Amino acid sequence: MALDMGAAPETLLSVRGLSVAAGDRPILTDISFDLAPRSILSVIGATGSGKTVLARALASWLSPPLRVTGGRILFRGRDLVADPAHARSLAGREIAYVGGNPAGALDPTMTVGAQLVEKLRAVRPDMSADDARKKAIRLLEAVHIPSAQRRFHEYPFQYSGGMMQRAMIVDALISDPALLIADNITQPLDVTVAAQILKLMRELNAQFSTAILFICSSLPVACDASDEVMVLHEGRVVERQTPAALVARPGHAYTRELIAELPTLWQGGENGASRATDRERRAIMSVRGLAKAYEVRARGQAGISRVQAVRNVDFDVFPGDNFGVVGESGCGKSSLMRLLTGLERPDAGSVFFEGENVGAASPKRLRELRRRFQLVLQDPYGCLPPQSPIGAILEEPLKIHRIGNAAERRDRARAVMAEVGLDDSLYRSLPTGLSAGQRQRLNVARAMILEPRLLIMDETLSALDQTEQGKLLDLFDKLQAQHGFTYIFISHDLTMVRRVCSRIAVMYLGETVEVAPNERLFFDPGHPYSRALLSAAPTLEERRYRPEDCLLEGEPPSPIDLPPGCAFASRCPHAFDRCRTENPALRARGGHALAACFLNPEPDIGLHETVTETPHV
Amino acid sequence: MFILRFLARRLGQGAIIIFLVSALIFTLLRVVPGDPVRLMVGGMAPDTLVEEIAAEMGLRDPIYVQFGRYMGKVLQGDLGESFVRPASGAAVGGASFDDATRGERAKVLDLIAETAPMTLQLAVLAMVFALMVGVPIGVWGGLYPGRLPDRLALYTSSLFVSLPNFWLGIVLALLLSVKLNLLPAIGYRGFSYTILPALVLAVEIAPFIIRTLTVSVAGVMGQTFIDIARVRGLSRNQIVFRHALKNSAVPLLNLLGVQFSMLLGGVLVIEFIFDYPGLGLLTINAVMQRDFPLIQGIAIVTAAVFVLINIAVDLLATAIDPRLDY
Ligand SMILES: Nc1ncnc2c1ncn2[C@@H]1O[C@H](COP(=O)(O)OP(=O)(O)O)[C@@H](O)[C@H]1O
Ligand code: SF4
Ligand SMILES: [Mg+2]
Numbered sequence: 001m002a003l004d005m006g007a008a009p010e011t012l013l014s015v016r017g018l019s020v021a022a023g024d025r026p027i028l029t030d031i032s033f034d035l036a037p038r039s040i041l042s043v044i045g046a047t048g049s050g051k052t053v054l055a056r057a058l059a060s061w062l063s064p065p066l067r068v069t070g071g072r073i074l075f076r077g078r079d080l081v082a083d084p085a086h087a088r089s090l091a092g093r094e095i096a097y098v099g100g101n102p103a104g105a106l107d108p109t110m111t112v113g114a115q116l117v118e119k120l121r122a123v124r125p126d127m128s129a130d131d132a133r134k135k136a137i138r139l140l141e142a143v144h145i146p147s148a149q150r151r152f153h154e155y156p157f158q159y160s161g162g163m164m165q166r167a168m169i170v171d172a173l174i175s176d177p178a179l180l181i182a183d184n185i186t187q188p189l190d191v192t193v194a195a196q197i198l199k200l201m202r203e204l205n206a207q208f209s210t211a212i213l214f215i216c217s218s219l220p221v222a223c224d225a226s227d228e229v230m231v232l233h234e235g236r237v238v239e240r241q242t243p244a245a246l247v248a249r250p251g252h253a254y255t256r257e258l259i260a261e262l263p264t265l266w267q268g269g270e271n272g273a274s275r276a277t278d279r280e281r282r283a284i285m286s287v288r289g290l291a292k293a294y295e296v297r298a299r300g301q302a303g304i305s306r307v308q309a310v311r312n313v314d315f316d317v318f319p320g321d322n323f324g325v326v327g328e329s330g331c332g333k334s335s336l337m338r339l340l341t342g343l344e345r346p347d348a349g350s351v352f353f354e355g356e357n358v359g360a361a362s363p364k365r366l367r368e369l370r371r372r373f374q375l376v377l378q379d380p381y382g383c384l385p386p387q388s389p390i391g392a393i394l395e396e397p398l399k400i401h402r403i404g405n406a407a408e409r410r411d412r413a414r415a416v417m418a419e420v421g422l423d424d425s426l427y428r429s430l431p432t433g434l435s436a437g438q439r440q441r442l443n444v445a446r447a448m449i450l451e452p453r454l455l456i457m458d459e460t461l462s463a464l465d466q467t468e469q470g471k472l473l474d475l476f477d478k479l480q481a482q483h484g485f486t487y488i489f490i491s492h493d494l495t496m497v498r499r500v501c502s503r504i505a506v507m508y509l510g511e512t513v514e515v516a517p518n519e520r521l522f523f524d525p526g527h528p529y530s531r532a533l534l535s536a537a538p539t540l541e542e543r544r545y546r547p548e549d550c551l552l553e554g555e556p557p558s559p560i561d562l563p564p565g566c567a568f569a570s571r572c573p574h575a576f577d578r579c580r581t582e583n584p585a586l587r588a589r590g591g592h593a594l595a596a597c598f599l600n601p602e603p604d605i606g607l608h609e610t611v612t613e614t615p616h617v
Numbered sequence: 618m619f620i621l622r623f624l625a626r627r628l629g630q631g632a633i634i635i636f637l638v639s640a641l642i643f644t645l646l647r648v649v650p651g652d653p654v655r656l657m658v659g660g661m662a663p664d665t666l667v668e669e670i671a672a673e674m675g676l677r678d679p680i681y682v683q684f685g686r687y688m689g690k691v692l693q694g695d696l697g698e699s700f701v702r703p704a705s706g707a708a709v710g711g712a713s714f715d716d717a718t719r720g721e722r723a724k725v726l727d728l729i730a731e732t733a734p735m736t737l738q739l740a741v742l743a744m745v746f747a748l749m750v751g752v753p754i755g756v757w758g759g760l761y762p763g764r765l766p767d768r769l770a771l772y773t774s775s776l777f778v779s780l781p782n783f784w785l786g787i788v789l790a791l792l793l794s795v796k797l798n799l800l801p802a803i804g805y806r807g808f809s810y811t812i813l814p815a816l817v818l819a820v821e822i823a824p825f826i827i828r829t830l831t832v833s834v835a836g837v838m839g840q841t842f843i844d845i846a847r848v849r850g851l852s853r854n855q856i857v858f859r860h861a862l863k864n865s866a867v868p869l870l871n872l873l874g875v876q877f878s879m880l881l882g883g884v885l886v887i888e889f890i891f892d893y894p895g896l897g898l899l900t901i902n903a904v905m906q907r908d909f910p911l912i913q914g915i916a917i918v919t920a921a922v923f924v925l926i927n928i929a930v931d932l933l934a935t936a937i938d939p940r941l942d943y
């Protein structure tokens with residue numbers, strides 16, 4: 001009998017002195033760590049600290065100019081660096097990889113199911129197509145994809161971002177790998193979906209005994225997810241501890257700083273509540289009973305369906321305010337943004353900007369109005385033209401509005417670059433070389449060059465890590481103090497909203513279900529959906545709302561042909577009969593807070609907020 | 618259901634296109650100088666006779682009246698009769714002549730029905746040749762952008778583009794047919810007569826195919842799902858043949874649709890050089906003889922083919938890429 005049978009290898013993965021360089025520039029230096037079977041190890045670090053490069057090195061997926069310059073990656077004792085053929089044979093079979101951008105990860109012309117089967121049979125040729133299909137459907141069910149049987153036959157573009165991420169997890173796990181490398185898989189997801197994915201990952205880890213290397217840029221998420229946390233800083237491992245120990249006794253300066261600067265939801269620290277809203281002045285933007293439906297033709301279905309993207313939206317934004325709009329993806333935030341900026345006309349209701357109805361303005365008037373309210377989009381999806389130099393990008397809005405001559409425009413562009421902290425030497429460079437943070441600065445600069453009064457930020461910061469976000473928020477503060485901007489932040493990130501916004505609207509399925517001052521929303525939310533969002537927000541604090549009580553399963557129902565009654569009724573833990581027949585309107589709860597839920601007491605007629613902020617019927 | 622609605626909509630649009638094309642051609646033929654009657658009766662005939670015949674044929678009515686009369690017949694499937702060509706069977710059958718200048722004329726529809734299959738055969742063969750050359754070179758070039766295969770693709774297509782087709786036609790005819798006696802060149806007496814003109818046409822089309830494929834394959838190969846397929850455990854062959862090619866197919870399909878429509882519309886120069894009895898030759902002769910009904914008929918049929926090919930291309934494209942909606 002072989003003696004080594006009983007001696008199960010203690011470590012699955014053992015990295016020794018791994019160094020990676022891009023050309024001559026070292027990216028990873030002397031990385032060493034072990035990963036035991038069935039354990040979850042988180043890796044955190046700032047943007048650019050080398051997390052993705054590490055993930056790709058472990059998956060044997062480095063492409064030039066990146067290359068391993070030293071060290072070993074021992075998987076079950078065999079060195080993957082020295083034996084690329086062996087490494088290739090493990091890819092997708094023993095070592096699986098899930099990335100942070102599920103969009104585009106699968107062939108758009110083939111159904112998700114067909115690709116899962118294709119992948120499984122590529123690494124397990126002995127498996128029959130039928131068995132492969134059954135296994136794929138079983139796993140799709142395991143990751144809580146609703147009606148997996150039907151979804152199996154759908155195309156990637158029919159999946160939402162959260163569902164696609166789950167499908168990619170299925171794709172990684174379908175071959176029963178021993179190691180799963182998950183690079184930033186929750187970053188692009190809504191908090192509620194991210195919380196579900198984390199829960200799912202731990203279940204899968206227990207069920208399929210897969211070891212997981214969980215790479216992430218958010219400390220709370222990393223601590224939440226793993227047995228141990230490893231900190232990467234400038235390409236080196238600087239410490240490794242259990243989550244509790246790491247938070248209690250961080251060993252490295254970077255970790256200490258990260259923990260100190262961690263934005264909090266409930267424990268005080270900097271927050272937007274301190275900002276006094278000037279309710280005496282006229283609202284700069286005032287939204288009343290706004291509604292917009294899109295007509296869509298669902299594939300393989302007769303007739304036209306109406307998607308109610310925005311319904312019953314009401315709120316006021318006062319000058320100098322930081323107004324937040326939060327909600328999960330698909331809840332209508334971006335449609336709302338298009339209505340606010342006049343890119344689309346509402347079906348009903350109105351948007352008043354400084355007393356003028358944007359929804360009814362002529363195209364010419366709209367162009368003039370747009371000088372005074374500007375939109376800042378999130379960049380990762382490429383809203384910067386890659387071929388024009390930064391200076392030209394900035395001067396373009398001035399040209400369009402025929403402001404100044406060439407020299408004046410150039411001076412103005414340079415001044416704005418200085419204000420947002422872009423180096424003057426970048427004036428002639430192309431935006432392709434910019435880091436994510438710099439790109440956001442450029443976006444902001446482009447929006448503010450026309451000296452607007454109101455800036456609408458659509459997910460502007462969601463692609464940045466904590467440190468970069470902090471820097472940009474400070475910049476926004478400074479600009480606000482200098483120019484008297486009013487901001488509307490559209491975001492799915494509650495921590496960010498808590499930190500900067502004075503008043504916050506919560507959207508669910510196109511409706512504003514709650515509009516409340518910062519403090520009130522976080523300490524006394526008036527809607528069960530707001531509580532669910534709070535329970536899912538990543539934080540190291542003692543939670544005020546426990547996920548077990550509040551967290552929702554699944555995803556919001558489709559906004560096509562909504563049933564009558566409260567839109568939240570299908571997921572609400574408190575729903576009762578009335579909720580299914582009657583739709584609750586926004587009602588005042590005192591202290592300028594409004595919520596649309598029957599659980600709140602009927603308001604006294606005459607409270608003065610009901611006059612300023614309830615729908616005109 | 619959708620497909621029916623799609624077809625109804627596109628056929629409706631097609632009918633409008635065909636109507637507009639006919640109106641345009643009809644008007645242009647009648648406003649530009651050159652009188653078909655003069656050609657018919659000969660240069661020596663007195664002007665009064667020309668006027669008499671023209672009036673009798675309705676050619677002196679206002680254009681919209683003529684057009685109305687013409688479209689009325691077209692709707693009944695009657696494209697009219699050629700001004701100049703005799704019906705092929707007429708002479709043998711001894712049909713009655715009741716007018717010295719106006720004998721039994723060939724039906725336009727018959728003339729087109731005789732020649733269109735010839736052109737179709739030529740077009741299909743040319744397309745097959747072009748694909749046989751273009752697809753391997755184009756795909757190979759797209760897989761290695763900036764490297765040798767890509768440059769080869771570029772050189773090949775530059776070379777093909779720079780060869781004037783009439784010159785190439787003559788050279789190939791001299792070489793393959795006169796010198797080596799491998800292929801027949803002039804006229805048509807069997808399938809082998811199609812090969813030479815098809816080759817010349819293929820050389821003309823292949824650069825477009827090569828260019829489209831290198832660009833679209835290179836674009837697809839740079840996409841995330843191709844890059845990730847490797848770590849998902851798919852083999853190189855699976856990645857290229859099942860995913861990259863399928864995703865590059867839509868631009869190629871659109872190109873083929875346009876090219877094929879152009880080929881069917883008559884490959885004038887080539888058919889003329891090789892004296893190949895297809896639509897192109899028919900068109901050239903019709904134009905030279907100012908045979909209005911024939912020119913109009915060819916225009917209508919060509920427009921209809923163009924519409925149908927486009928519908929087929931769009932249907933195929935949605936079958937390949939479900940994101941494209943009808
Ligand atoms: N393909 C590449 N070529 C050259 N440099 C790269 C490449 N990929 C990443 N880098 C560099 O490696 C460093 C680490 O990047 P990355 O691993 O993506 O960081 P993280 O994932 O921690 O944000 C960065 O400085 C980045 O510019
Ligand atoms: S109205 Fe009813 S269903 Fe809607 S949130 Fe309140 S309790 Fe839940
Ligand atoms: Mg990364």
